[in-house]
Amino acid sequence: MQHPAFEEVSFQHHTDDAEFKRRVRKTTILLSIITIIELVIGLTIYTIHKGENPNHTLVLMFKGMVCILTLAKAYYIVSVFMHLGDEIRNMIMTIVVPLMLFIWFIAAFIWDGNSYKNLRNKYDKHFEETTMPKQHHKVDEHPAEIKTGKE
């Protein structure tokens, strides 16, 4: 379709109807499958947390997987649903390059929060005693219990 009001837009995307429908269906199914996988991982994390000795490395690994799946979802929404993938390269770059700032943004602030926690635990013992999850103390108690059981 021509856009008479916008003559400066010279190049039209010719999307074939059947091809378009196939693409939308494929993307919808992909997004749904990724969401279902995310939910399964979420429930897995829940079950691990419920257990006696939660494996924190495993939980962290699952959380990392969910983050990667979310980025994949974001890619499909922006590229297919918002048609950014069909725009010309120069235009895509003006959107994507500024977003690179997020790499620093996330890393710096998470790092800062973590450093604040470590400093507080070191210098504010009241904070550490009142907020540290009890599981950490349990780990220390366990060997003592085993000993008394043997004797």
Next chain:
Amino acid sequence: MSTTATTHQTKWWSGGKSPFNLEYGKLMMWYFLMSDAFTFGAFLISYGSIRFSQNFWPDPNVVFNAFPGAGHANLPLAFVSVMTFILIISSVTMVLAVHAGHKGDKQGVIKWLAWTIVGGIAFLSCQAWEWHHLITGEHAVLVDGKLDIIGQTMGGNPWGQLVEDQAALTAALNNTSHDTLIQLVHSHDHTHSMEQLAAMSDTELKGMVNFAEMHIREKGPIAFGGYFFGITGFHGFHVFSGVIINIVMLIMTQKNVFQNRGHYLMIEKAGLYWHFVDLVWVFVFLCFYLI
């Protein structure tokens, strides 16, 4: 050779056309959405920063485990997955509305836009239910040596660590108010009505409290409530304005505004905004409900 080069390669910067091959409004919508992404990003990163500065953070599966009509059943992730699918499906109907606009198919635009609006309103209703459930929820917490019943608000939340020290709980009963005692007993004792319990003395009520049937927690990090209501509220506000924009688009389509104009580019701009709302939800879903 030079002729083949000119036919295959468009000189975008030679003037007379948009170097980005987009009309002004759509390009500006993209830049607005990019700035909005930074706003949401800043909120979520600030949430992450605070979360990393705490030794303890509430487990989302403990906080979000309710489903409308399911009473006190423990259903983690169930309701939020319904909300997520509603938003994904409404994003798909929006793609179809934009596509119908490309073909100049007025009836198609009206049909798919209407479904998108329905999806948006359904999502907002879900969010309203969830907020109401969290704010009015009644959860027993151990605060300053006494038991209290609170919901999740900006001022505090009941999502702290589980209290395993039974002696501390029993001692806390002596400082607990009559009204709280009634609610505590009522939460697991269904043989007495509220009126019957209200007539009992504190000593009787204390004897009836059964800690084994309750999960009494400490108060959670105070920032949790503010971040949750702030970020999901800001997202909900975007969904709300998206629904309003879509309703305006629907009315304009019905009044033949776009047909007379010769193109449905406005639907594309509204579509970009709507997809962005879905995109943000993907990250809100990740930060608050999954990890």
